[in-house]
Amino acid sequence: MPILDVRNLHVAIEGVEILRGVNLFVEEGETLGIVGESGCGKSMTGLAVIGLLPGDGRVTQGEVLLNGENLVTAGERRMRHVRGGDIAMVFQDPFTSLNPAMRVGDQIAEAMVLHRSMSWRAARKEAVKMLESVKVPAPASTVRKYPHQLSGGQRQRVMVAMAFACRPKVLIADEPTTALDVTLQAQILALLTELQEQEGTAVILISHDIGVIGSVSDRICVFYAGRVIEDGDARDVLRHSKHPYTQGLLASLPGGEERLSSIPGQPPDFRTLGGACAFAPRCPHRFERCDIEPDLLEGDLDAAKRRAVEERRTFIDLTQVELDAGTVWALPEEVARKHRAIPIRRDGTVFHVAMAEPDDEAARQEVSKALGARILPSLASSDAIIAAIERIYGGAPMSMAAHRAACWLVERSEVRVG
Amino acid sequence: MAEPLLVVNEARVVYDVPGGQIRAVDGVNLTLERGETLALVGESGCGKTTLAKAILGLEPVTAGTIHVDGKGVTDRLHGLAKRVGIVWQDPHASLDSRWRVGRAIAEPLLVNGFEKARVKERVREVIEQVGLDPALASRYPHQLSGGQKQRVAIARALALSPPLVLCDEPTAALDLSIRAQILNLLKDLQANLGLAYLYISHDLTTVRFIADRIAVMYLGRIVEMGRTNDVFTSPRHPYTLALLRSTPSLENLGRVPDILPGEIPDPRVRISGCNFRTRCPYAQERCASDNPGATGEDDRVFFCHFPLTPSSVG
Numbered sequence: 214m215p216i217l218d219v220r221n222l223h224v225a226i227e228g229v230e231i232l233r234g235v236n237l238f239v240e241e242g243e244t245l246g247i248v249g250e251s252g253c254g255k256s257m258t259g260l261a262v263i264g265l266l267p268g269d270g271r272v273t274q275g276e277v278l279l280n281g282e283n284l285v286t287a288g289e290r291r292m293r294h295v296r297g298g299d300i301a302m303v304f305q306d307p308f309t310s311l312n313p314a315m316r317v318g319d320q321i322a323e324a325m326v327l328h329r330s331m332s333w334r335a336a337r338k339e340a341v342k343m344l345e346s347v348k349v350p351a352p353a354s355t356v357r358k359y360p361h362q363l364s365g366g367q368r369q370r371v372m373v374a375m376a377f378a379c380r381p382k383v384l385i386a387d388e389p390t391t392a393l394d395v396t397l398q399a400q401i402l403a404l405l406t407e408l409q410e411q412e413g414t415a416v417i418l419i420s421h422d423i424g425v426i427g428s429v430s431d432r433i434c435v436f437y438a439g440r441v442i443e444d445g446d447a448r449d450v451l452r453h454s455k456h457p458y459t460q461g462l463l464a465s466l467p468g469g470e471e472r473l474s475s476i477p478g479q480p481p482d483f484r485t486l487g488g489a490c491a492f493a494p495r496c497p498h499r500f501e502r503c504d505i506e507p508d509l510l511e512g513d514l515d516a517a518k519r520r521a522v523e524e525r526r527t528f529i530d531l532t533q534v535e536l537d538a539g540t541v542w543a544l545p546e547e548v549a550r551k552h553r554a555i556p557i558r559r560d561g562t563v564f565h566v567a568m569a570e571p572d573d574e575a576a577r578q579e580v581s582k583a584l585g586a587r588i589l590p591s592l593a594s595s596d597a598i599i600a601a602i603e604r605i606y607g608g609a610p611m612s613m614a615a616h617r618a619a620c621w622l623v624e625r626s627e628v629r630v631g
Numbered sequence: 632m633a634e635p636l637l638v639v640n641e642a643r644v645v646y647d648v649p650g651g652q653i654r655a656v657d658g659v660n661l662t663l664e665r666g667e668t669l670a671l672v673g674e675s676g677c678g679k680t681t682l683a684k685a686i687l688g689l690e691p692v693t694a695g696t697i698h699v700d701g702k703g704v705t706d707r708l709h710g711l712a713k714r715v716g717i718v719w720q721d722p723h724a725s726l727d728s729r730w731r732v733g734r735a736i737a738e739p740l741l742v743n744g745f746e747k748a749r750v751k752e753r754v755r756e757v758i759e760q761v762g763l764d765p766a767l768a769s770r771y772p773h774q775l776s777g778g779q780k781q782r783v784a785i786a787r788a789l790a791l792s793p794p795l796v797l798c799d800e801p802t803a804a805l806d807l808s809i810r811a812q813i814l815n816l817l818k819d820l821q822a823n824l825g826l827a828y829l830y831i832s833h834d835l836t837t838v839r840f841i842a843d844r845i846a847v848m849y850l851g852r853i854v855e856m857g858r859t860n861d862v863f864t865s866p867r868h869p870y871t872l873a874l875l876r877s878t879p880s881l882e883n884l885g886r887v888p889d890i891l892p893g894e895i896p897d898p899r900v901r902i903s904g905c906n907f908r909t910r911c912p913y914a915q916e917r918c919a920s921d922n923p924g925a926t927g928e929d930d931r932v933f934f935c936h937f938p939l940t941p942s943s944v945g
Contacts, residue, residue, distance in 0.1 A: 250806035250807060250808065251777075251806050364894050365675075365894075366894045367894075394674035394675055394833060395674070395833065395835070395874060395877040395878050395888075396674065396873060396874065396877045396890070396891040397674075397894065398877065398879075399876075399877040399879075399887065399888040399889065399890050399891070400890055400891075400892075402879075402887045402888070403887045403890055406887050421806065421807065422879070423807070423881065424836070424878070424879030424880055424881060425879050427879065427880075427881050427884045427885075428879040428880075428883065428884070428885070428886055428887055428888060429885075429887055430885075431885075447884055447885060448884055448885070451881055451884060452884075461808065462807055462808060463881070465807055465808050465810070465811035466807070466836065466881065467811075467814070467836045467837055467839060467840035467841075468840075471818075472815055472818070473811035473814055473815055473840065474811065475808055475809075475811035475812045475815065476808040476811075479776055479778075
């Protein structure tokens with residue numbers, strides 16, 4: 214189960230709907246990258262999750278589930294506990310998010326006093342350790358410094374220390390490296406990744422920089438006009454993007470060419486959005502169906518197929534098979550071994566796809582026939598399922614998220630990209 | 632051979648500050664030909680913007696000389712605007728919010744004694760050159776999008792037809808899809824008008840697209856300079872390599888870029904020998920005693936005692 218699950222989130226500010234049904238989730242130990250241009254709603258999503266919407270902004274519809282608990286309906290007292298406790302944040306500018314009149318050690322300690330019920334004395338000691346873990350030089354003396362006495366890179370390290378001080382389950386990092394130079398950016402990204410691995414934190418990284426997103430994300434959500442318009446494994450989204458907007462963004466990155474391609478026009482005005490696809494006015498593939506805005510569509514399992522081809526295995530689609538929750542379809546061990554089949558895990562629950570040698574009809578038939586020959590009984594957790602699969606196949610299942618795009622083209626096979 | 636359009640010779644800009652001196656620009660030599668783009672890259676505090684200000688005459692050089700189009704840049708700025716235009720990073724800040732766009736573009740013309748009767752015509756001309764509708768001249772900056780505002784800023788820089796335009800991070804504040812439009816526009820203008828650009832940026836991917844040559848700066852000094860492609864494919868200075876490796880790229884998905892440890896040191900503290908040695912993985916004793924001189928030929932120089940062997944990347 215995802216640790217944080219945002220479902221159909223709608224947010225309005227001054228009567229204008231700026232988030233229009235955002236769906237995303239993040240799992241323990243996973244990094245979800247959110248990418249999009251100014252005003253697309255990526256930062257607002259982060260703020261809505263922690264209940265810090267600006268002005269009269271409010272959630273008009275949808276849920277933010279933290280471990281199953283709906284934060285949208287949680288009271289302010291509960292949210293104060295969640296913020297900085299279960300969900301921590303790192304913002305772009307460390308200078309404005311630190312208190313200039315408070316020693317940095319005390320700022321780190323404060324979070325632990327509030328959220329971990331520690332004494333100030335113990336929390337101050339712990340703050341030194343936290344600074345050490347974020348590799349600030351001379352942590353014992355740095356705790357006594359004020360933010361203006363630190364360099365930009367060190368201030369951002371202090372922010373990271375504060376964020377991890379209460380062992381959050383989820384970390385939301387909104388443009389954490391945008392104000393930094395590339396060498397410092399690399400340092401902070403490496404630090405975030407290292408701490409995340411240690412603590413098993415789920416990280417939501419928000420950035421306009423596709424390079425940054427690509428270098429650390431497991432999965433990616435692309436935002437446009439207040440919605441997620443594409444999501445999937447980082448590799449799938451960036452190498453085989455399905456949505457024309459994502460394709461346009463990637464094409465506008467400088468490469469070796471003489472001229473850059475660019476997306477014509479401007480992002481839409483939220484006040485004038487009708488029921489049509491918000492990207493349609495700028496889209497080179499627009500057709501009749503675009504008058505109705507599509508939800509995230511998966512089309513077929515082309516990502517799984519493509520990977521099967523890359524791995525030189527035949528793809529067998531099991532989506533047509535009715536699966537009970539927690540039930541795993543598996544190949545008998547000898548068949549799995551013989552045909553080098555790999556199970557694929559999708560979106561947390563195991564969703565079994567088997568693969569064999571390519572272009573071998575006999576093998577294909579054999580695998581198809583053998584499938585379902587063994588049905589594991591319902592297993593309590595996805596961990597148990599994975600353990601069972603590892604036992605049968607002698608390896609962990611390949612993790613693969615669904616790759617979806619909010620575009621009707623996904624359903625038109627003749628324009629499929631990849 | 633004709634003299635280069637821009638000649639910077641041993642330029643120094645030194646500030647006296649409490650606790651010492653800051654050598655923001657510390658003996659820089661470079662030239663720029665007509666119609667050419669030279670990118671100045673480096674991290675915050677490396678002196679790239681100070682150097683640009685010195686070329687614009689906004690920051691007096693403490694030592695050395697700067698010549699634009701054969702004439703020296705002095706503190707008498709009269710006429711300099713006809714030789715150098717400037718596009719700043721943030722068009723929102725560089726345009727007066729209470730002035731209509733047309734007036735903003737006309738101002739440099741009026742100040743520099745452009746024939747009054749032709750001002751309107753010229754404004755219209757440059758607005759069209761940057762791909763905007765001339766009707767926008769009567770709008771205020773807040774009525775324009777970020778990309779349109781940056782086009783206006785470019786139009787203003789072009790108004791006096793200077794042969795040299797300085798661009799200080801002109802796309803850093805813009806979104807990706809708009810950035811591509813502006814970069815294309817800069818290239819088109821260069822092709823049509825024969826402009827030379829001194830393009831200042833910390834964004835190496837953009838620089839690779841726009842620049843013919845690139846100069847890498849660190850703590851006030853140029854550490855490496857050469858043809859863009861040569862520098863990217865075969866950096867010789869360790870700092871250049873670190874910058875290239877730290878830049879996230881879609882070619883290396885799922886990898887946090889390599890790391891250069893530490894930060895730019897306090898500029899008030901003079902470092903003996905090579906400026907970069909405090910962070911350099913290859914530093915040896917000699918680096919602390921001697922400041923490395925230039926190695927290499929005309930279009931490829933680097934300042935390092937222990938340069939990387941050619942082509943250690945790619």
